[in-house]
Structures are given as structure tokens and as C-alpha cells.
Amino acid sequence: MARIQIDLERTIGAIDRRIFGGFIEHLGRCIYGGIFEPGSALSDQRGFRRDVLDAARALRPPVLRWPGGNFVSGYHWTDGVGPVEQRPRRLDIAWHAEEPNTFGTDEFIEYCRALGAEPYICLNMGTGTLDEACAWVEYCNITGNTYWANLRRANGHAEPHNVRYWGLGNEMYGEWQIGHLTADEYVATARRWADAIRRTDAAVELVGCGRDGWSDWDRSVIDGLAAYVNYHSIHIYTGSDDYWSNVLAPHQAERALRICQALIDRARYAQRIEREIAIAYDEWNVWYRERGERSGLEERYTLADALAVATYLNIFVRGCRTVRIANLAQLVNVIAPIFTSPRGLFLQTIYHPLRLHVEHVQEVALDPLVVCDTVTYTDPPRAPRPHRVADLGPFKLLDVAATRDADGLRLTLCVVNRSPDTAVAANIGTGRPIASSGAVVHLVDGPSPEASNSFVEPDCVGVRTQPLALEGVGNAFELTFPAHSFTCVELPLQ
DSSP states (O other): OEEEEOOTTOEEEEOOGGGGEEEOOSSTTSTBTTTBOTTOTTBOTTSBBHHHHHHHHTTOOSEEEESOSGGGGGOOGGGGSSOGGGSOOEEETTTTEEEOOOSOHHHHHHHHHHHTOEEEEEOOOSSOOHHHHHHHHHHHHOOSSOHHHHHHHHTTOOSOOOOOEEESOSOTTSTTSTTOOOHHHHHHHHHHHHHHHHHHOTTOEEEEOOOSSSSHHHHHHHHHHTTTOSEEEEEEEEOOSSHHHHHHTTHHHHHHHHHHHHHHHHHHHHHTOOSOOEEEEEEEEEOOSOOSGGGTTOOOOBHHHHHHHHHHHHHHHHTTTTEEEEEEEOSBSSSOSEEEETTEEEEOTTHHHHHHHHHHOOSEEEOOEEEOOEEOOOOOTTOOGGGOOGGGOSEESEEEEEEEOTTSOEEEEEEEEOOSSOOEEEEEEOSSOBOSSOOEEEEEEOSSTTOBOOSSSTTSSEEEEEEOOOTTOTTEEEEEEOSSEEEEEEEEBO
16 A cells, blocks of 8 residues: 655745746637637627636636747737737738737736736747837836836826736747847847846846756856846646656656756855745646647647646645746647637646646645655657656656645645556555544546547546545545546645
8 A cells, every 4th residue: 555644844845826827829729719809709898708717717827928939039019009900910920820919918918917817928039129128118017207108008008017027038049939049149138138127127027038947058048147037937848649758757847947946056156146046937738749830739638648737736836945937838729728619618638637736735835755656667769858757767656745734734635646557545644633524535537548528528537526534534544546547635634
């Protein structure tokens, strides 16, 4: 029998709720036909899809990143403000599409307010200019009698938008990125931009453009921008049609957080920087099927993908001292938990572990002892980098994150059983007597790891919630985790 032992005083750190952030990009049907569909019977007077907004609100994203992604490196924000009928229709050369600009800065801010999220704007460091970036900050944040602040007022927004987070470009290391740069070129440019942006608004928080957390690019950018930024970003997507690779590859995120934090610590020590520099893992997800632009990147997710997403979230909980912001890419239709048609929507498999984490993860991360069977995984020949994980193993069949509230009266366990065919029974010790009532189990499972939701079968993979009878068990109890499942256990303590 497996064993999960909790010591309520063995803490890792405080959970930053911003790890449950989201991301929307002008790509495929994410915005147009996703969150924004003026004229639809399903939309409100602002053009926001009501059904999508309700589903997104349940995910409670504390921060929402926009407008890209690759799209941002060709985006000029002034095209997307002012009277809609006067906005130009542009060629989007990032995704070879046409951009109507009917959803712009003010619409994005209004959507964030409706969602209850803080806006996070990524700046165009591809075709954009420093003047353009400073004007964007002025438009959003400045209260004075200046041109761009007055333009915001003329567009119907008397009060500033108060955008706190600004990203210094997106994936500027990549040849796929418009205006991509070498690391040295990026550092020199980003320093000038950071200085001017902070002169415009000293209260902003800046995100430097990182790669995978362990590359030469990351080392150079961290060393060069440590004195200028609040966060260093990481982008790693994983996913594979090989089951074990798919569910284990998220441990690359653990590697990335560990190495990137060491690079940050090194830079802070060498440069005598006392303030914190955190990690913003501002694009992450399972993504491997729909890579072509014509597909619209509309990945259809399986239960195995949901287990991978749950593992990512567990990793962010365990890495709470390092990662402060994380943004699931993306929110709707494009590699997303919510999938729409003109008539409605369904929730993809990955929606459910995200919602359960958001709803039930507590304030303090714990370091549980987990004793269970392991699996040794061998990478296939010539496996691409994000999927090479064998050196991180052997891997425990149960991936566990444990959190408690500040008073130690409520404990939550998030457990992924990655065995494709075997249930795992575990003895769970809590270190404190469990209350006689109020324990609840939320289970995400399905008929097979390949199970998927659709408009025809929207609930093939869903959440089953039931009370857990634990009266008189004291400090320990037994629970069985079904094969290929994610379980969230709520435990009130005495």
C-alpha cells in the first residue's frame, strides 16, 4: 500500500494565486468567435460571449495576458482604439490572417474587469518602437493632462486602466518571431525600454523575455536584465501521443524552475540585488497535435492530457517560492480548456483539474512524504527536447501536492494517479485529527486515458464529487486512487 504522510509544519511557502492566470491571443478563434462575438445571440451588449465568460469566471484567473504570443510582434496598439468603424483592418503576418482590430486595449481591459482578472500586456518589441510602448503605458496608466491620457478619456475611459504587468516582448529568441534578436541585442534593447517605461510609470512591473529556463539565452538575459525587471518568463509546452511521455513531460517544468531560480540567485548575488526576481511561467500547456496554422491550433484534449495539466499545477504549487505568475495558454478554442461553436460550448478535459485547483488549493504549500511504486521511463530515440524526461526519473505513480490554510484547519490534497491501468490504494496521515464531517473527494476520470469531451459527449470526462465518511479515523485513513485519474481531497481538521 502507498503512503502519503503530511506534516502541517513542514511548509514550502505561500501560494501566489497568480499561478492560475490565463492568456488570450489574436490567433484562430481565441478572441473572435471565442470570447468576443458581437451580434451573436449568446453575446452581451459589449460583444462578450456570456457562456464563455461564465465558464472562464469559474476558473477565477487572477491575471490575463494579452495580445500575444507571436501576434504581438506585429501589433500596433493604436489600430485597436477609438471608434470601431474607424479602426483599420490589417494583415497579421505572424499567423497569416486578417486582423479587424475590433477587440483592442479598451475591450481587453473591460473583459479583464468582467472576469475579475488583472491585465498583463505584452509589448511589441518586433515591429514596435519605444515611443509606441511608452505611449501605450501612458494611455493605460497616466492621469495627467497629456495627449495619450486624454485620448483614453476621449475614448470613454475617464479613469486610468492601471495596468500593472508589462512584458518586454514575446519569445524574441525565436526565428519564428517577427524581429527576433540575439540575446545581447535583446538585453540592450530591453534595458532602454525598461528605463523609459519606468520613467513613464514607476509603478509598473516588468517581465523579461526568457526561454526554457536553462538555456544560454536565459543566462544572458537574466544577467543583463536582473537590475531592470521583476520577473523572468519561461515558455515550455509538452505533449506526446506516447502515454508515459505525455503524463511525465510536465516534470520539465520542475527542471526549468529549479535551474532558472539558480540563475536568478546567481545574478542577484553577483549584482547585489536585494529585491526578489520571480519567474513568470507565462505560457504553458499540453500542445502537440495541432501545430499547423490552418488548424487554428484547436487541440482536442484527452484524459491523459488532463493528468499532465494537473501535474503542471501540482508543480507550480510545489514551486511556489519560485514561480509567482503562470498563464495557461490559452483560454478559449486555441489549445484551450473551453471550446465553442456559434451555438454553445463544451468544457475540455483540462478544464476540470484547473477549476479544482483554483477552488480548493489553500494558502500554504506543504512538503508531503510520498511512498509508492515508481515507473522508469525511457525516452524514444531522437525525442524532442521538451519530452526527454528519463533523466528526471524514476517517477512516482502518484504525483502529490498538499496545501493547508493559514490556521492549519483545512487540508487539500491534489493527487494524480498516472498508472494507465492500476488503482493505487494509499494510507494518508494528516498529522492532526480529521473532523468527523465535511471531508469531500472530487474525482476527474473517464473510461480510458484516451477519453475526450465533445459537443456529442460533453461529459465523457468530468468531475464526480462525493462526501468522504471519515468519522472516528483519527489522524489517518485509506483512500484508493483509480487508474488514470486526478483526485482533489478536501479535509477539515480538528
